[in-house]
Amino acid sequence: MKSTAIANSNIALIKYWGKANEELFLPMNSSISMTLDNLQTICTVEFSEDFEKDIVEINNQPANPKTEERIVKHLDLIRRVGKTDLKAKVATNFNFPIGAGLASSASASAALTLAGCSALDLNFDKKQLSILARQGSGSSCRSIYGGYVKWLKANTSEGSYAVQIADENHFDIRDVIAVVSKEEKAVSSRDGMKTTVETSPLYKARLQEVEVSLNKMEKAILDKDFEAIGRLAEADCLSMHATMLTSQPSLIYWEPITVKLMKHVQRWRNDRLSAYFTIDAGPNVHILTLPEDAKEVEARLKEMPEVLEVIHSKPGSDAMITNKHLY
Ligand code: PMV
Numbered sequence: 001m002k003s004t005a006i007a008n009s010n011i012a013l014i015k016y017w018g019k020a021n022e023e024l025f026l027p028m029n030s031s032i033s034m035t036l037d038n039l040q041t042i043c044t045v046e047f048s049e050d051f052e053k054d055i056v057e058i059n060n061q062p063a064n065p066k067t068e069e070r071i072v073k074h075l076d077l078i079r080r081v082g083k084t085d086l087k088a089k090v091a092t093n094f095n096f097p098i099g100a101g102l103a104s105s106a107s108a109s110a111a112l113t114l115a116g117c118s119a120l121d122l123n124f125d126k127k128q129l130s131i132l133a134r135q136g137s138g139s140s141c142r143s144i145y146g147g148y149v150k151w152l153k154a155n156t157s158e159g160s161y162a163v164q165i166a167d168e169n170h171f172d173i174r175d176v177i178a179v180v181s182k183e184e185k186a187v188s189s190r191d192g193m194k195t196t197v198e199t200s201p202l203y204k205a206r207l208q209e210v211e212v213s214l215n216k217m218e219k220a221i222l223d224k225d226f227e228a229i230g231r232l233a234e235a236d237c238l239s240m241h242a243t244m245l246t247s248q249p250s251l252i253y254w255e256p257i258t259v260k261l262m263k264h265v266q267r268w269r270n271d272r273l274s275a276y277f278t279i280d281a282g283p284n285v286h287i288l289t290l291p292e293d294a295k296e297v298e299a300r301l302k303e304m305p306e307v308l309e310v311i312h313s314k315p316g317s318d319a320m321i322t323n324k325h326l327y
Contacts, residue, residue, distance in 0.1 A: 037316030109136030230276030
């Protein structure tokens with residue numbers, strides 16, 4: 001009753017920001033992402049009568065109470081579908097900074113779902129895994145798949161899951177991430193998106209715009225049209241941040257270096273570098289680029305003292321089971 005799974009994080013190209021149903025994690029809009037091969041979470045889950053209570057470790061340390069509560073809640077869901085009340089030990093390790101807007105919850109919830117279901121011998125297909133992962137963290141339902149992925153909005157839990165648009169070998173684009181802060185963000189995605197849906201006067205307009213952008217993005221991915229992917233991703237990021245900025249209270253996830261990098265990236269395009277930015281709910285900047293320009297983008301970022309770390313990812317693969325347990 002022990003299993004280990006590896007899942008990759010993902011970067012949204014058309015963002016999810018807002019729930020239609022808080023309990024079930026049903027999104028206000030569909031979204032599209034690319035899975036990232038270099039932002040990995042590995043999670044070992046063991047169910048056993050030997051455990052009197054759930055034990056939760058993150059990066060080899062006991063989890064903080066808030067994280068533990070989230071993980072136990074998700075374990076409870078897995079136990080409900082697996083019809084067991086056995087307690088479990090969950091160990092989760094990350095190879096990248098957590099809680100800093102690098103979508104650590106996406107890879108974590110996908111890995112926990114796959115490892116937990118496998119430990120209970122539940123032979124779920126990817127659609128069922130995606131539905132379960134979604135209820136741990138919305139964006140994680142996209143991390144069940146590799147490559148380019150779309151999460152479908154729906155009115156029911158069974159209808160809202162991720163599908164693969166194209167696998168990781170379809171089109172090699174790079175996400176070069178400028179990590180400018182490793183601190184836990186002050187307002188979580190969960191709280192932030194609730195505030196935005198309830199208070200931003202721009203939110204309705206964004207939902208209409210997203211419907212059009214989703215189709216364009218899907219076509220751009222299938223056509224391997226990097227300029228269109230970059231342009232649409234950058235515009236969608238700015239549209240999401242416009243709703244954040246106009247929330248009450250206002251949500252400013254950017255730091256001064258974030259804005260500086262946004263302006264640099266736009267200028268780099270004049271030097272014929274293929275580079276577009278996208279930013280999630282945090283200050284770190286993801287720079288989408290082509291393989292031939294990735295080294296140059298990386299070099300330019302490394303020259304900036306405010307950039308603490310540069311992480312370079314290709315399109316990553318599906319979440320998978322491994323026999324290398326963490327304990
Ligand atoms: O699923 P969450 O709660 O980690 O929210 C993710 C929100 C964004 O990263 C900003 C956008 C997205 O679609 O991943």
